[in-house]
Amino acid sequence: MSAPPILTVEHLTMRFGGLVAVSDLSFCARVKEITALIGPNGAGKTTLFNCVTGFYKPTVGRLRLDHPHDNASFLLERLPGFRIARDARVARTFQNVRLFAGMTALENLLVAQHNPLMVASGYTVLALFGSPTYARAQFRAIDKARYWLERVGLADRADDPAGVLPYGAQRRLEIARAMCTDPVLLCLDEPAAGLNNRESAELNAFLRALRDEHGISILLIEHDMGVVMEISDHIVVLDYGVKIADGAAHDVRNNPSVIAAYLGVADEELAQTEAEVGL
Amino acid sequence: MPNDVEPAHPRLGAFAAAKEAALAALVAFGLFALMVGIRTEQGPTGALIFTTRFALLAEIVAAVFVGRFLWALIRRNANISIGRFVPTSAKTAVLGIAPYAAAAFLAFALIVPIIFYGNRYLLDLCILIVTYTMLGFGLNIVVGLAGLLDLGYVAFYAVGAYSYALIAQHFGLSFWICLPLAGILAAFAGMLLGFPVLRLRGDYLAIVTLGFGEIIRLILLNWQDLTGGPNGIPGIPRPSFFGLPFNSSEHGFAATFGLSYSPTHRIVFLYYLILALALITNWVTLRLRRLPIGRAWEALREDEIACRALGVNTTTTKLTAFAMGAMFGGFAGAFFATRQGFISPESFTFAESAFVLAIVVLGGMGSQLGVAVAATAMVGGFELFREFDQYRMLVFGAAMVAIVIYRPRGLVATRTPSVWLREHKDIPAVIVRDARTETPA
Secondary structure (H helix, E strand, O other), X not given: OOOOEEEEEEEEEEEEOOEEEEEEEEEEEEOOOEEEEEOOOOOOHHHHHHXXXXXXXXXXXXXXXXXXXXXOXXXXXXXXXXXXXXXXXXXXXXXXXXXXXXXXXXHHHHHOOHHHHHHHOOOOHHHHOOOHHHHHHHHHHHHHHHHHHHHOOOHHHXXXXXXXXXXXXXXXXXXXXXXXXXXXXXXXXXXOOOOOHHHHHHHHHHHHHHXXXXXXXXXXXXXXHHHHHHHOOEXXXXXXXXXXXXXXXXXXXXXXXXXXXXXOOOHHHHHHXXXXXXX | OHHHHOOOOOOOOHHHHHHHHHHHHHHHHHHHHHXXXXXXXXXXXXXXXXXXXXXXXXXXXXXXXHHHHHHHHHHHHHOOXXXXXXXXXXXXXXXXXXXXXXXXXXXXXXXXXXXXXOOHHHHHHHHHHHHHHHHHHHHHHHHHHOOOOOOOOHHHHHHHHHHHHHHHHHHOOOHHHHHHHHHHHXXXXXXXXXXHXXXXXXXXXXXXXXXXXXXXXXXXXXXXXXXXXHHOEOOOOOOOEOOEXXXXXXXXXXXXXXXXXXXXXXXXXXXXXXXXXXXXXXXXXXXXHOOHHHHHHHHHHHOHHHHHHOOOOHHHHHHHHHHHHHHHHHHHHHHHHHHHXXXXXXXXXXXXXXXXXXXXXXXXOOOHHHHHHHHHHHHHHHHHHHHHOOHHHHHHHHHHHHHHHHOOOOOOOEEOOOOOOOOOOOEEHHHOOOOOOOOOO
């Protein structure tokens, strides 16, 4: 029995002028599952991410997000970007890490808790005059930040500016920052890019822990097939903006059109061509 | 340069140095040939006479040649950097006193009227310095914290000044009621500017804010019925000491406190008034930096897209930054109006915006102490060199170029984190983004 859907993408099309980046795409990501989105460069994966997180407004189609615990549901294409993160609770990371480089790791995680802290600070007015409510809220926020720093192994670098951390640490910090927004759906854009084998194995374990311990649903773009095949519950394959396969890891791996998209041509076709030229 | 392939500091021969010097001399010749070498003067009959000063030109070119030759030799062969002239002990001493610098500065600011009581000119100068410090603090919120390059800051100064002048004159309200009103009206002007520029950053934002500053000035100049146009508003009510006017009457400040009347009382009062306003601005800014809104401003400066992805409402965050900065500008404007007693659009030209921005940039974006030091140096320095007359601008320009070359991030170039777990380490400016660096795509 499959879990209920958390994100339902229906007939999503995104055009940039004459270019169709995503064409009539429908799939769903399910609660407490890791859904991977794969495909060659330019297949429209990041475009889809930008639609889901509100950076693009889709030309056609619907993106529905259902919260697993309460029955709240959101039509993401209608929400402004910041409300997708604040109300629909979709968090994301970026392909090129986007940390606040001049702020410390701890400050980065506090910015992620901006909205609850804003409320606690009485929209600045109360906190300006030293409200104890805000002091307590900030204390809790720091505790939460410390928890996530420990989870990604950066507790001892909390007071270092994010910009001087090594690349792998920056990637982990970005995930920790996304987690500080209390998301129900976490969208990761190539989290393993630029990581070495050990780091990427740690990342796999971390993502599984997020799913199993914290009940987070994850939508993942990844090129590293090792990561994808190992941790994904469900894989969606895109090529030129069109969905060419959708299913569990082993189904997708053996799907001929996926092989064709990744390797250029299918085996039979290759054999046929070779026969024609007389090899 | 042919030396590129050689090790870091190649020894430079006399010939190469001479070549470098000759090039500099050629540039000097090109620059000064017409400016110094040839001169037109009014002759005895009133006609223009053409005179040449080739000897002077030759002297200048020769001086440039020799200077550059020696400099090239010394720099390349002795491997000199400015830092080496400063002993390490001196450097650590400077770093050691840095935390106390702000306190010392404040203590000095508090006793200024006592030290300079008899010197009206210096007191006026100090009032001017503190006014610019306050303007710098206000602009620092917009430029230093939120990273929004604002070239039209003087518009809010003007809105504050005119609001105060008009409300005080037409409704006869006291300074203490008009002051917040002026601040609120300026904050509204800030939001009015904020709306159309929400999507803009960097150069584009700078151009629009520049235009906004001019629009406000032109409105003041042309709306004759309300603002008096180029004639300005004369006879703005002077501030009173909580109802006691500064005059020689028996209900005046001096008589009430049993002092003999002196016009300096008002000046001292004005000084403490602007100092209090500046300190309030400073306190609010420092406090806001540690609140979510302040962190959101800094995050916005670092990366706007990441802010949106974290659920920060960038629209309201930017608008509050504009409104806050504008409000403090408005307070300073109200003070300016009450001090001068007369305001006209001429006080609110682009040059003022540029001057305040220069204070913020030279002081170090986001640094309160830096802004205070820069305001003192710039306003005070400008007055100090008054006797140099037209060379004043030259010296001033050269000093600014030197600062931008040697301390490109301003005098106080580090960022202090707003919160820390274990230890508090300042962040070097190199990795902190500011309003001048382009946002990543």
